[in-house]
Amino acid sequence: MDLTPLAKKMFLRLEPPSLADNTADLDRLRRGLKTAHGLEEVAVDLEVARKAPAILRRSGWRVTALLGLDGRPPRLLDLEAGQTAGREAGLAVDLGTTTIVGELLDLATGRSLGSASETNPQTALGPDILTRIQAARGQGLARLQGLAAEGINRIASSLASGAGLKEEEIVCLSVAGNTTMTHLLLGLDPANLCREPYIPVINRPDPVEAGTLSLKAHPRAPVFVFPNVGSYFGGDLIAGLVASGLAEREEVSLLMDVGTNAEVVVGNKDWLVGCAGAAGPALEGGVAKMGMAAGPGAIERVRIDPRTLEPQLKVIDGRAEPPLGLCGSGLIDLVAELYLAGVIDLQGKLLPLDHPRLVATEEGPAFVLAGGPGERSGEEEPILFSQVDLDILLRSKAAMYTILVTLLSQVGLTFQDLAKIYVAGTFGQHIDPWRAMVIGMVPDLDLSRYVSLGNSSLAGAVKGLVSGEARRKAARIRDRITYLELNVNQEFMNRFSAARFLPHTDRVLFPSVPRPAPRPEPRVG
């Protein structure tokens, strides 16, 4: 394992000065860093130089230097009396719009010291990227910056205390997030991200100091922020690419990050082409009444008995409580299961069957997933899945598939040419590829080609935290991606319309997907 974190502590035993060896304090320190740790040249910040003489003498010339190692030359960030090296940690952060996940790492071994997640405190000012950008106007930007820091700080504090460390012993951080989230964390105005022609302030931020961002860590700790390609192609995706290894292999693979905004990259070690497009909010739970983000209480998995139509649900953090709603992966499961059970037809219509789970509502027919008659789910509203919800999901899945088809046709490949399809993002880790294939959201391929990356943004952030090679990879991947503007022309629209069927108007494209079970008793009227 390449253990080259952004910052490192180094212990030094220095010879005290004498008339025979009267080199200056900081030059003595530099000499020690060269002799004992092979650092040829070290830049010294004035702040450290100012306090060094007292620390050197008080400690009897036994000191621990904190070095920032990402620039050339390395930089002396701090100096402590005595031996304090070996305990320092780094924090990798997946800065999501909804959820922030952090993992603390022992920098000496690369070992995980624990992970934790928090709802992004910015949600108080708006649930999604667009509302956040609106909230960032004027003084709002500083507030959103502070809230992002607050979310990371809660994680930093709890992980540090769990590992028996002081917050200042976190000596470096890496952050992967979408372009808007990293802009807000850095205090950069996101206004132009959502206005044509969609311009970020910066694509390749230089490392900043934790103190500048009000992060609870060593104030001089370098913070590496994953670069982005553009407004819709964030550092989280780059981190996912780093985690997947896609960009280093001979074989051609594809990585897809499914969400309100779908991001897709195809390529190998020689080339990388990517595009992003709106897939609609359905996949992130932003639909109708029963949709919710993947989080405690959300139904993430659905199985339906094709005979009885009785659902079996798996709820995130599910205890005794009834589920609160349905997240994206649950939604995909539900539609696939209803389709296979013959409750939804090829054209994406909920059939008005004569069954207690199918009820008529003002918005048309609906399937009662939980809390219906005869179920003991307290006084909550029943969780209904209506035709309106279905239509929204079908648009999202059609958009996703169309984006994939369009991208591949642009690079002259077919799905069969893909060695792997990596499903990335916090949402992606919950998707069942088979059911996503049943509804025609992803191509019909051998399931072994699908690889769920779990939280690939965090996995990439972890790599970026501990490995200089990973950080350089991130920079190279960013520079190598050819960004393809999705041209929403007639051809795209035709593809999109064809993809709104289940699984597709052209069933030949989905040979593995079985025809639905016949349902004998359509209700009349």
Added chain:
Amino acid sequence: MDLTPLAKKMFLRLEPPSLADNTADLDRLRRGLKTAHGLEEVAVDLEVARKAPAILRRSGWRVTALLGLDGRPPRLLDLEAGQTAGREAGLAVDLGTTTIVGELLDLATGRSLGSASETNPQTALGPDILTRIQAARGQGLARLQGLAAEGINRIASSLASGAGLKEEEIVCLSVAGNTTMTHLLLGLDPANLCREPYIPVINRPDPVEAGTLSLKAHPRAPVFVFPNVGSYFGGDLIAGLVASGLAEREEVSLLMDVGTNAEVVVGNKDWLVGCAGAAGPALEGGVAKMGMAAGPGAIERVRIDPRTLEPQLKVIDGRAEPPLGLCGSGLIDLVAELYLAGVIDLQGKLLPLDHPRLVATEEGPAFVLAGGPGERSGEEEPILFSQVDLDILLRSKAAMYTILVTLLSQVGLTFQDLAKIYVAGTFGQHIDPWRAMVIGMVPDLDLSRYVSLGNSSLAGAVKGLVSGEARRKAARIRDRITYLELNVNQEFMNRFSAARFLPHTDRVLFPSVPRPAPRPEPRVG
């Protein structure tokens, strides 16, 4: 001329973003800097990134970037709307213990925009290095830092206003000073500079930002501080070496900086050996009653008619006012002239001649230089030169000569091997080499070998300000100097005693110095 200042403004006309070219604001700027100015890579500070989007749009994508050019990669320090390049200036500073001298330079042409000097405001807390170091204890350090900045700021303000520039248009500074002065300016504790084993905090400070030092300039302006070799071998001497060109030539030369502390370097492009030693305060005016630093009112040149003993004086900034005292060069002149006129004998005794200018005082015989009987010099005390003053000067000149002899014998050379002798330092510029030779302070060589460098510390600072090559030279010279600890042993003391005569006990060493005029009438008793 190598015009590569520490910082530079660059004007850019950028293409506004479009859907076809939606690169990020800062990356667009980086691209512009690469295309128009050949900068391959540019680091961007968060502060600049935060304000860039508004400036870029407000200015219609016509902006001026301030680049810090001394590090790798160059750093974007600031961004301004419109075209503001070409007016920026840099300030070179000779930070002397007594006097601060500054020169403002047009960075586009390298042309001087004027120079000015101020008494170092730190003198309020102590006249010399030792008292300053004492004053720097505890809270005193911050105060001395502020006073050094205040002195530079007065010069910066007056020169900027004289050149029609705003202070923020000073975009870089270079400072040469002795080790104590640069420590105080940087806010580094000088306590260990004057305690055995005499350890500076740092010998090679990295450039700092003007704002950090409270200097009146662009707050992000890089400040280059000349490196020092040790406590007694400061950046002013390194600057002098840069100015002299000694370290780049084939021929062996010597540079001497004469003052309370004498610093001498001998060498050429292949080797450099230096030493420093106490020469006593005589040469900086720190003697008896009539001594003073070279400044307005100080007698800097003395000629004495050998027949009448009537003195002719040249006073610095001399207007109608009577002189206030005698500075080092005046002192050297006076002793040389009195020796040549037969008033001082070979052994350095003022002869008790029967002449109105020779008076008896409590401290023995004295020569009335000004303000004596028959002169209209107001009510001031007459300026007397006594045997006490003479003894102090003789010790200083003997120390100086002994240091020179010792250094040369250590490197196996004689004075005849020296192509040039550069006389450096603020004091050096006033010395008359012939008269210094007459008193045996410097070796008896053809006068054409003596080169007065003027204010070589300032001259070096000017070079360091505008030329990257000069800054690299300074670093190389610093690293190349072999510092020779002056061993004050019996041999040294023997040499010192021999050098206290006029010009020397061994007259063969000074063949050019004439024997004094005979004076017929020694006063009896």
